Amino acid sequence: MSHQHDTVRAIEWREDRLYLLDQRLLPLQQDFIAYSDAPAVAEAIRDMVVRGAPAIGISAAYAVVLSAIQHAGEDDWKSAVLEEIECLAASRPTAVNLFWALRRMRQCIEDQDAAPVDLLLAEARRIHEEDAEANHRMGELGAALVDSGDVITHCNAGALATGGYGTALGVIRSAFAADKIGRVYADETRPWMQGARLTAWELLQDHIPVTLLCEGAAASLMKSGRISWVIVGSDRIAANGDVANKIGTYSLAVNARHHGVRFMVVAPTSTVDMQAAGAADIPIEERDAMEVLGLAGKRIAAEGAEAWNPAFDVTPAELVDAIVTEKGVVLKPDAAKMKALMSKD
């Protein structure tokens, strides 16, 4: 399988080890870290060595393989693996792909007497490959919605955040290849700077012109009339079409509606949580205040200042023009349309 515009890989499995590209160091350093046990992968997810909802799910799936390899010789291998699955599930709360992938992996060990390492590895590889394939399919579906004009994206919903090609950046790659986009404007995305560090780097690998801007400048950019779509990924989509994504997404959606700019969410159905009726059912991770009180690891705010640091926000379905999944596109999402989508084979 070979695809254009798809040169970045963040997750690799080789010789019984999981290799994760350390996304905290990009773009200055491109270092892979090797993992041989599941708790270390849980820590890597928590510490954002790997991030992005689909990439977290894929990494956790491979971590279950590591767990099975490690505990295969033990009498109580199954309880040991199940315990490490719980440890992985506790790493981050918002991205539902994590729980979805772990559920698939858990099903592989049910009714098994011996640790089914080969079966688990095949399932993890399938989760990985299915995700990359879903992204290519979504790329086509989403690009078909894009007419012309530049786009804004937020955070990094690219190859780095997924099994390859990307969700939002997959649509952008496909639309760029079809000459429908001239330039991508990328929110730098405080406090982790995924836009500045990851999205700019990833798009430049594929020679797609990218201009960074501070979140605060997006409204002015929309007002200029140059922007046709805001295109973002998601960490969890509720049954009514409410969309959790990186903090700052909701502000973009409000501004998009105000300026007549359309708003597209690109995510595989593994991101859809039909158990969450709406926004209120999606847990929002709050991260350490120091991520906001400091800059590049050094405190810059006065002692005594507090910070509020939610990692995600929820955009209500009524501000979303299109949800693009590998099963199809939902325009103006609502509960009935989401149910119909998820009932498809």
Place this chain on the structure above:
Amino acid sequence: MSHQHDTVRAIEWREDRLYLLDQRLLPLQQDFIAYSDAPAVAEAIRDMVVRGAPAIGISAAYAVVLSAIQHAGEDDWKSAVLEEIECLAASRPTAVNLFWALRRMRQCIEDQDAAPVDLLLAEARRIHEEDAEANHRMGELGAALVDSGDVITHCNAGALATGGYGTALGVIRSAFAADKIGRVYADETRPWMQGARLTAWELLQDHIPVTLLCEGAAASLMKSGRISWVIVGSDRIAANGDVANKIGTYSLAVNARHHGVRFMVVAPTSTVDMQAAGAADIPIEERDAMEVLGLAGKRIAAEGAEAWNPAFDVTPAELVDAIVTEKGVVLKPDAAKMKALMSKD
């Protein structure tokens, strides 16, 4: 004259020197730089040693005194001073207080045969004191509009940005003293981090509780229902009530309207430019892309990435609930109301 909640001073004149608190180093260092010539002050304004529309105007006024002292003994002192006034005027383009203050200073040397140093110093001191007095008056007027609930502010429109007490932070100081505000939420304000570095520090000097947040989180905070007002300063207000202020303000205003949060602009009438009919007449400074491509002085975006770095944006009058000036409050501003305000004595 003594006021409560007013412990910060960024501009001082002592013994024929202008002292500016280096705001690039706050809050880690509190260093004053001494200036004895006008071009150096122009550079300090350009490099943001001093920032904030009223503070820029006051600093430029004192710089004209420095120019007069330096050139007083020369035959062509007047053309030398006028040339340095032009140099000061070219330092930054958006804040109109700069041009307003320089116009007042220029009037002092018209029809003068000898350099009127004492007259110029008296005028600069008057500009400085009038600004501090205006801020206290605006503090009262603005606080009267605030009922209860927490507020969001953006950038730093405080004592550091003015002759003392602050515009937006003046209202916040007065409203806090009247027990009308429990907590101030301060946008960190990329890329210069005036919220994180300056506003948090300044409010903590006066024991006002402050919580920092990334710009992207303000929409979620408004959605929570805790916020009653967004309160900001301005760099230039057009004749129709359009408001230029730090980049990110417009996004806040759009979100405020969407969430039923009210939006207050606090600025002395020296910020009102009746020559600018509306947004299109306000020049928006674009600063070096490296301010966005780097973090804490170190490049973090991939080579090849571009950045768009406008320092200001314009919020249209229809999104503004109140403009508070020392001459009075304009609710739901428009051209007729602004004209009536500016016609008052």
